[in-house]
Amino acid sequence: MEFNDWAILEKRVIGWIRKAADHLRASLSNPLEISEKSAHNDLVTNMDRSIEQFLVGKIRDTYPEHKIISEEGYGDGSSDTNGILWLLDPIDGTLNFVMQKRFFAISIGVYENGRGRAAFIYDVMGDEFFHCLSGQGAYQNDIKLSPLTEIKIEDALIDMSTTWLKPNRRIDQDIMTEIVRKSSGTRAYGAASLELAYVAAGLLDAYFTMRLSPWDYGAGLILLNEVGGLYSRADGEQINILSRTSILAARPGLHEYMIQHIKEQVAEGKFLTEPQ
Amino acid sequence: MEFNDWAILEKRVIGWIRKAADHLRASLSNPLEISEKSAHNDLVTNMDRSIEQFLVGKIRDTYPEHKIISEEGYGDGSSDTNGILWLLDPIDGTLNFVMQKRFFAISIGVYENGRGRAAFIYDVMGDEFFHCLSGQGAYQNDIKLSPLTEIKIEDALIDMSTTWLKPNRRIDQDIMTEIVRKSSGTRAYGAASLELAYVAAGLLDAYFTMRLSPWDYGAGLILLNEVGGLYSRADGEQINILSRTSILAARPGLHEYMIQHIKEQVAEGKFLTEPQ
Known part of the structure; x- marks a missing residue:
């Protein structure tokens, strides 16, 4: 039924x-x-x-x-x-x-x-x-909420934990360096569901993490989708909503830019590992 | 008068x-x-x-x-x-x-x-x-507000911009790595006066930055002093309230621990430069 x-x-x-x-x-x-x-x-x-x-x-x-x-x-x-x-x-x-x-x-x-x-x-x-x-x-x-419009990296406010910028098991600490330096600024609030909601509401332009569980992001992705926000794993692959996963959520334009940057860094030999 | x-x-x-x-x-x-x-x-x-x-x-x-x-x-x-x-x-x-x-x-x-x-x-x-x-x-x-009590680095929530963890002119990007990794977590809100007030209110355990102006920190330091919070430049020296300066503000105990760590890193040859 x-x-x-x-x-x-x-x-x-x-x-x-x-x-x-x-x-x-x-x-x-x-x-x-x-x-x-x-x-x-x-x-x-x-x-x-x-x-x-x-x-x-x-x-x-x-x-x-x-x-x-x-x-x-x-x-x-x-x-x-x-x-x-x-x-x-x-x-x-x-x-x-x-x-x-x-x-x-x-x-x-x-x-x-x-x-x-x-x-x-x-x-x-x-x-x-x-x-x-x-x-x-x-x-x-x-x-x-209004549909999300495009933005350039230089104007973007990006939410990212310091964890992914220092030695860790999931991502080479240098992959996101250029993103951090080019952006307008970074923030970290420590509550993934709100951070995803903030991207949907235009309070942040992107949110990046290498490790979230379905209950952390389940609601946030639906909200983002509704306003035209884009999201994927850090490597650009589709998220499986039953899995622990990396997540890059962003305004259109910025999402493509950041995924392209990560792919180039990985192509140069830097490591990126999905959580099991 | x-x-x-x-x-x-x-x-x-x-x-x-x-x-x-x-x-x-x-x-x-x-x-x-x-x-x-x-x-x-x-x-x-x-x-x-x-x-x-x-x-x-x-x-x-x-x-x-x-x-x-x-x-x-x-x-x-x-x-x-x-x-x-x-x-x-x-x-x-x-x-x-x-x-x-x-x-x-x-x-x-x-x-x-x-x-x-x-x-x-x-x-x-x-x-x-x-x-x-x-x-x-x-x-x-x-x-x-209650007087601030001591805390260990492992239990501490530390406010720090990603700027100081990546190549920049003020501090070797590796000096704070161990602090970030040992801490309970990091946050970044992007408004120095509130971040200092949050340390005073016990919502954060430390706040660190390499560059603030007198109007950014003038009120925050007074508030911190009133609750027994400690503050200094990143190198442990006293802050001149007419100057642009680095600031490390933290609960007692944690402040000494962090300053000691920075001093050891500088003694090993890593650079630390006050703003002019």
């Missing part, structure tokens, strides 16, 4: 996210329980788990036939994109959440047979909601 | 800044007139000039005997720190102002015979006011 109540889904999800956000805000005065996952700066808190359980519960109760991939594992995982798939991050930017108590987001992207249909990214403390239903325009709160 | 009405000064300045901010916010729907100064990404707009003229006018009318150093040159400049000196930036983070229409600040620091007395840093769009009178506690809006 085809799913066709996207407008009702949007209304419901916005309501669930606002309720989860109220809970998160109220929790900020309580002590957090923090654990390390894969690394010293890969954290999870009791609040990541609690928010994910709440949202997964709502999705399962309302849409029992849908599949869910979520950061803390309360979803059912999935190995294919058939049917309707939710990509859910209860707190994107956990390090910001723990250390700054601001600049973190709840991110939910909904795909149908691999095609982006609905996106929700909510900056909890900034009270800024980026959302869209594909084909119906993207919104920053109540303001409809 | 000794100046002693600091509480009245604080009240006045907060009022002037709020009025200037109202004007700035209202201007965002009008087209900006943008000019380049020293470089492609060193911008000035009609609004920088207009806000500076307004604030300089208020200071001159109210405190004709005080001196003013300000970014766009409507102050009188000054070659010494005798008496009362205002360091004023009408829009810190002009690139953010132009490109993002957010994350810029009005910054005013007031010094008496070279000693910080009053600081005001207002995030115009975020409506967040960092302010203090020295000796009376620092505030983030109405919340009194």
Whole structure:
């Protein structure tokens, strides 16, 4: 049976996210329980788990036939994109959440047979909601976002972590040097879903990272697509939405320029490795 | 005659800044007139000039005997720190102002015979006011900031532009590599006064740059001093508040660790050059 109540889904999800956000805000005065996952700066808190359980519960109760991939594992995982798939991050930017108590987001992207249909990214403390239903325009709160226009590298503000500019396992530290130097400036906010939403909203001109998981970028890519933003892996290949992947998201023109630059650097022998 | 009405000064300045901010916010729907100064990404707009003229006018009318150093040159400049000196930036983070229409600040620091007395840093769009009178506690809006405690590099969130990690005239690109890799993460927001205020507020653990002007850091250093934050040039020397300078501002402990690291790198032959 085809799913066709996207407008009702949007209304419901916005309501669930606002309720989860109220809970998160109220929790900020309580002590957090923090654990390390894969690394010293890969954290999870009791609040990541609690928010994910709440949202997964709502999705399962309302849409029992849908599949869910979520950061803390309360979803059912999935190995294919058939049917309707939710990509859910209860707190994107956990390090910001723990250390700054601001600049973190709840991110939910909904795909149908691999095609982006609905996106929700909510900056909890900034009270800024980026959302869209594909084909119906993207919104920053109540303001409809304009289609992204082209820009030259010299005028571009680029979001990029310092990680990819120093020795690391994924990318030769020199590949992005010329991009950084030619650009108007770089920024780094530490919450991928918001950084992708900022590209969609024209607050940033590009976002680059060598390692993101489906729940980090699922919503952001749908939002970008809606405003004509371009995205791919760092090597220019298409992103598989079930995989950890590199991502270069940018305005048209700038995306082609940056991919071309990376390809030339790789052709000269510099290394670039997708996450496994 | 000794100046002693600091509480009245604080009240006045907060009022002037709020009025200037109202004007700035209202201007965002009008087209900006943008000019380049020293470089492609060193911008000035009609609004920088207009806000500076307004604030300089208020200071001159109210405190004709005080001196003013300000970014766009409507102050009188000054070659010494005798008496009362205002360091004023009408829009810190002009690139953010132009490109993002957010994350810029009005910054005013007031010094008496070279000693910080009053600081005001207002995030115009975020409506967040960092302010203090020295000796009376620092505030983030109405919340009194706590004294900064020590932290290890592994737990630290460090604000640093990518500029200083790639070939540049001021610092060997490898000096900060170990700091970046050992830290919990890096951030870059592109508005020095706010980045210094964030260190004071514990939202960041350190801020590092090789090039700032008195109006960029004048207020931030006063705020930091009030909460026990440490600051110096990158080489550990004292900052001359009339000079363009490098700045390393950090929590106690972390500041010593980072300065020690930089000194060791310089002793090994890597270069570090103060701006002229």
